[in-house]
Amino acid sequence: MPSLPEDKPIILIVDDTPDNLALLSDTLQSAGYAVLMALDGASAIDRLALITPDAVLLDAMMPGMDGFETCRLIKQDxxxxxxxxxxxxxxxxxxxVVQGFRVGGVDYVTKPVRPSEVVARIAAHVQRSQAQRQADLVLEMGMKAALIARSSGEIVWQSDLARQRLTLGWQAEPPIAAASDRASEITKSNEGHRSVTALPAPLGEWLQRWIAEGADTQVSLERVHGGVRRIVRVLGRASRGDWVMLIDEYDDTAQAIDLSTRFGLTAREAEVLLWLSRGKTNRDISDIVGMAPRTVNKHLEHIFAKLNVETRAAATAIAIQASGR
Structure with a gap:
């Protein structure tokens, strides 16, 4: 699979005639699109398994699996x-024409194709599809601290909660890599609150490095500020070149106090139980809370007794249930 630019919509062209593929490819590339090509329906489905385009231009009549059957199989996913x-x-x-719409097509052009018509129709459907995908994401994420950012660091969309969490703590943290003026751009919103229009420097640099190194399906970055932990995860693509990010926030102090109150633990015991519930080893807990490993073990003995359990797994389950995670 060839390397494709992040900033261009991708069109998959499926046609069993090489001359048609060449004409359409040149036309669409000249219009600013990245192009993938397939000579038959099976190859088109193989291409989709590797990358999702922004639109498919599909020949209806091909030998073997025709375009109607190809479309039907694609839309089953x-x-x-x-x-x-x-x-x-x-x-x-x-x-x-009806058959094409019935199997999931959204439009058709007649052969011999007119390049200007193909470009115009593709542009309309790509724009509509991208707007629909982003609208679906906004509806799904509106109540979460979620945002959509470009690989450049520019924020395309952010929920109110994400805007709040971006303006607290990130600017005060030392940058992971060389800071970018662009990545720390701040403007005033109409309500007089600070509104982040680009990712703060630590997040922008981290996202760019993550993309350059080869993005996985999930990744996270953690920062602590004022006793509050913020964990940012990349959930995946919103569209070509845009990434969906989620900012979770945990008040460690408040959660430790809650565990202490619920189970009659001392402040240090509550800290140990909190980090135990997050999968940390005794050595990790020792480093995090600043106590000797032997002291961690002694606190765990007291915790087990107060929770009336005998294992780390049982204590962890109780703590997780209590915190509602």
């Missing part, structure tokens, strides 16, 4: 429900 598929066909009879 829930990941491609919003993927616009535009048919290319010389068959303008109504039953063939």
């Amino acid at each position: 829930l990941r491609y429900q919003h993927l616009p598929i535009i048919f290319m066909t010389a068959l303008t009879e109504s039953e063939h």
Whole structure:
């Protein structure tokens, strides 16, 4: 699979005629699109397994698996429900047009294709599809501290809660790599609150490095400020070049106090139980809370007795249930 630019919409062209592929590829690349090509339906489905394009331009009549069957198979996968598929066909009879729409196509162009018409139709459907995907994400994430950021660090969209968590603590942290003026740009919102329009420097540099090193499906970065931990995760792509990020926040002090009150623990015992519930080893806990490993062991003995349990797993389960995680 060739390397594709992050900043261009991707169009998959499926046609069994190489001359048609060449013409359409040149036309779309000149119009600012990145292009993938396939000579048959099976190859098109293989391409989709590697990368999801922004639209598919699909020849209706191909030997073997025709375009209608190819479209039907693509649309069986829930990941491609919003993927616009535009048919290319010389068959303008109504039953063939209806068949294309019935299997999941959104539009069609007639052969021989007119390049200007193809570009215009693709542009309309790509824009509509991207807007729909972002609208779906906004509805899903509106109550969370979620945002959509470009690989450059520019914030495309952010929930109110994400805006709040971005303005607290991140600017005060030392940068992980060389800071960028762009990544720390701050403006005033209409309400007079600070509104982050680009990721703070630590987040922007971290995201760029993560993308450059090869993005996994999930990754996180943790910062502590004023006794509050903020953990940022990259959930995946919103669209080509845009990334969905989630900012979770944990008040360690408040959670430790709650554990202490619930179970009659001392402040230090509550700290140990809190970090135990987060999967930390005794050595980790010793480093985090600043006590000797033997002291951690002694606190664990007291915790087990007060919780009436005998194992770390049982104590962890009780702490997690109490914190509602």
